[in-house]
Amino acid sequence: MGKQTMIKTILSDSPYTDANQSDDFLEIEIKGLGTLAEQGDGRTVLVEFYDDKWWVRVWADINQEDPTHIIDMSRALEHNRDIPNLEPTHYNCCQAPRDLGHMFGCPNNSENAGES
Numbered sequence: 001m002g003k004q005t006m007i008k009t010i011l012s013d014s015p016y017t018d019a020n021q022s023d024d025f026l027e028i029e030i031k032g033l034g035t036l037a038e039q040g041d042g043r044t045v046l047v048e049f050y051d052d053k054w055w056v057r058v059w060a061d062i063n064q065e066d067p068t069h070i071i072d073m074s075r076a077l078e079h080n081r082d083i084p085n086l087e088p089t090h091y092n093c094c095q096a097p098r099d100l101g102h103m104f105g106c107p108n109n110s111e112n113a114g115e116s
């Protein structure tokens with residue numbers, strides 16, 4: 001008995017005629033899962049480009065006609081990536097700039113304030 005294929009992807013043409021939509025329309029069949037409309041091997045996950053956005057629609061409840069999860073993937077767009085500021089520009093203790101501050105110790109530290 002070899003390994004069994006449990007998942008199948010169906011890449012088909014988009015049902016939308018609008019030129020702004022993607023031509024790709026991805027459905028995922030998972031063995032043993034069904035939808036209200038399809039018995040067994042139901043297409044329970046759908047990825048589509050619609051209305052200028054990528055969407056993932058999931059039918060996680062076999063007794064529900066509408067998708068249980070509709071995910072707008074817009075926040076995953078590369079241009080939304082936050083560039084982490086790896087070099088802090090200010091000290092956390094007093095917000096003094098890193099390149100100038102703490103020459104005479106932290107102004108927020110009372111021990112250092114007394115020495116000046």
Ligand SMILES: [Zn+2]
Pocket residue numbers: 091092093094095096102105106107108
């Ligand atoms: Zn400080």
